[in-house]
Every structure is written in structure tokens, then in C-alpha cells.
Amino acid sequence: MRESQEYDKYAHEPFAVTVDLAVFTIRDGALHVLLVERGQEPYAGQWALPGGFVLPDESAESAAQRELAEETGLADVSGLHLEQVRTYSDPGRDPRMRVVSVAFAALVPDLPEARAGGDAAGAAWLPYGPAAYRPLAFDHDRILGDAYDRIRAKLEYTGLATAFCPPEFTLGELRQVYEAVWGAELDPANFRRKVVGTAGLVEAIPGAARLTGGRGKPAALFRAGTATALHPPLLRPTPEGPSS
Amino acid sequence: MRESQEYDKYAHEPFAVTVDLAVFTIRDGALHVLLVERGQEPYAGQWALPGGFVLPDESAESAAQRELAEETGLADVSGLHLEQVRTYSDPGRDPRMRVVSVAFAALVPDLPEARAGGDAAGAAWLPYGPAAYRPLAFDHDRILGDAYDRIRAKLEYTGLATAFCPPEFTLGELRQVYEAVWGAELDPANFRRKVVGTAGLVEAIPGAARLTGGRGKPAALFRAGTATALHPPLLRPTPEGPSS
């Protein structure tokens, strides 16, 4: 009970509070995640999620923003999607001391600069999935998995997918986001109708059309809408067995 | 960066880590929340969410379970639904010191014992909503609101509603859960078809039928199914403007 406890700041062994970031992007039609290579023990040489301490005068959200800017090299991250996933607090999750970590998921468009800025031994965008960079340091495999589950689910019932896109994008690019995250193909015709017909998801830009980079008819440009919740949701093709 | 920081445990002013619980139940067809009355400053005399410190050798989840058992008076809370909502870390959210709080939402069936056990000045089940017990202490209004939003949303696409019910329940009781949380009436006929037709949501119990406590045809008993995710979701009636 908070009521029955003393507020002696030094009564217990102190907790350190950190943030860990799962930063996702779509590159070459596949979901990628930003990882850093650890330069020192424990877990030296292994990949880990970027992160760092929450400073005494900032919130976890501020710390996450700060780290995101550092790692991506972007001056302004205020427009990026950054959301809390959950907090990891198992004793012993860091062998050095008691560390409670608040995990965040960030969604960024494919960045012009190929690599992450920063200070760690190395940083790289690596394709998400059961890959060569596992296992990650600490409990970061679990954190990364939880973050992925969150964004995969949120694509269905929010307009989150636009957070992966630049300010102006084509519906083909938006569809690639869904296909990359869900690992499933979507019918372009039906996808267009659904997205355009869902109020607040995207809005057309009156201006001209753009070429997708290669052949094909130039596609119209859209920008993200204002809707956060989608009713009805944009369901992904049956992920498991029959439901009825 | 974690890499570039020393692990001096006492380098910074320490963080305290607490848990706060939003414990919900359905009582008399309405959603209720368990609140405690603060006996001391700050916020003496105001209602607050139950909660307490995370001890040095336990996780936030363990602390939440411990608190839940204390507050509800139940010896075994392992079967209850308890999930993390998010973590609140604004500097200054507690005037006494730097407190980072991990918030949980708990769902319990209507308890035989009317009141919460425990130690605080007072504890009570109060109807959820804009009510006389506001504002809550600290940032608990916001925490409670976030917890409510979470469970309301999760009813749609998970089998969470059964967590409000006793081990064996009728479909009328389950429907009351949805109606109480969503604040909307559902068609009993269509609700039954949807729930029974969704694989893994509920399963029939071969045994006899039960009377609902009053008049009406005796209802069949069901128990919770094993499904966590619902495809397709159980949509609630349009909460806002038209979507297409």
C-alpha cells in the first residue's frame, strides 16, 4: 500500500528506469527494424534494441523521443508515430542492476539516409523476422515481438499504416505497408475502395499525379486522414483457422 | 545511450516504481470500479486507485497480483484477468518524489463480499462514469480513463468479456457485460448467434439449465473458450459518426 509506506527515497535498492525502442520502417516492401550492436558486456557483440536511461527530469515519452532522434539522425521526430507498448520489470532482466524498461514502438517512413546515426558500436536496419540477428540482448526478443504484435493488430482498426508513409503517398505504397506487415497479399482494387471509402483514413490531394518510380499508370497522391479508430476495421485475410 | 552510461546505482535521484490498479466488475448491470479513500496527504480524503510499491525482488506483475489479492480479499487471484495498460512517468505526477507507475486493469466477477478487504481508509465499488468521486488523486483520472478505453476496445476483438463472468454463465449474463461496458443495447438473438458461432469464444456445458434468477425460460450454461483473438471481431454499434 502506498499509504503504509514511508517515502524514504533511499530506503530500497534503487530502480533504474530506461526506455527501449522498436523502430520499424518499410524498406523494399519488407518490414525492417532498427537495431544496434552492443559494444560491451553483457551481451557484447549481440544486437539489441536502441534505448537509454530516463533522465531525472523527463518522462519516459520524452526519453523515447530523444532516443529516437539520436538513433534515426532526424532533427525533428515530433511528426513520427511513437507509442508505448508495455513495461518490462522482471528482476534479473538486466544482470547488472534492477532495471525497469518502458518499451516503445516507433513507425517511420523509409529514411533517405540508409543508416542510423548515433554512438553505439553499430546500427542497422534489419529485416524483421526469424533472422540471423537473433537472439537479441537482454529480453529484447520478447519486447520486439510484443511491439510487432501491437502494430500488426493496430493496422486493422486504426489508421496507423499511414505512419509508415511519407507525407504524400500513393495507395499502392499504403497497400505495400499492409502487405509487408501482415505478410499477405491484398487485392488492389478492393483495397482502394475500402481505404477511400473509410471516412478519415486518407484524403486525396488535388494536385497532379506521380509515377511510382517505374512503369504503370501514374498514381494519385493522398495524405493521412485524421481518423484514429476505424469502424468498421480493415480486416486482414484469415490469419488462422476458420472462425465460424 | 545505455552503452555510454555508468551503472552507478546511486548516481541519480532514485525512481520509485509503483503499480496502480483499475479493478472493474459488473454489478447490477453496470460497470463498477474499485476505489480507495486516501487517509493522508497529499490528496487526503479523495478517492484513488488502489496500488503500491513494487518490491525489490518482484516484477510489476507480481506486485499487481499481490495488491489485487489484498484489495479484493480473494485468496487466489491467479484466475483473474490482469493486464498491463501503460506506464505513467511524468515528473511531478507525485509531489513527494519521482514515482513511475505501471498501471494495470483487472476484471473480476461480481464478488460475494460486497466490499474490498484491506487497509486503506476505505474501499468501495463505485459505478464507473463521470461521478461524484471525481477528481481522483494524482493522475488517476487519466489512468482510469485509459484502462476503461482499453477494456472497452478489447471486448470487440478478444474474448475478454468472459473475464467478468463466473466460471459458468449464461449468454444473457455475457450480453450484460457488453451492454454495461459499451453502454449500448444488443439484440439478444443476434448476440447469441454471433457468440456461439465464433469459434473458441464460449463452449456449451452439457449439464442442465439454470434459471436466471427470475422469470423467463431457463438459460443454458457456458464456460469461457480458449480463443484470445476474435476473427472477425464483435463490433459494437457505431460509437460515432457514419464511417462510409
Place this chain on the structure above:
DNA sequence: CCAAAAGTGTTCAAATTACACCCATGA
């Protein structure tokens, strides 16, 4: 008998699916 709740059946509208088909462009 009447009210109330469980449970079944039926109907109509709306959404989803699976395509066929045309358009505009780069190679």
C-alpha cells in the same frame, strides 16, 4: 393467463470477394 427471458427462423440491406476490363506510362 400474463410478463419476461431464451432460443429459432426469416427477411432485407450492406459489406466482402473475386474477378474482368480499361487507362496511362516506361521500356
Place this chain on the structure above:
DNA sequence: TCATGGGTGTAATTTGAACACTTTTGG
């Protein structure tokens, strides 16, 4: 002109909403 992706049309199917109706109990 051909391949490619954008965009529109449309019919078959499925799902969902609305509501009439029967069943079984308590009062």
C-alpha cells in the same frame, strides 16, 4: 507494342441488422 501498375465495374457470396415467433418459466 508489351508489360506493369492504377483505377473502375460488376456479379456472386457472405455477413449483419431487424424483427416475428415459439418455448418455458415465475407470478
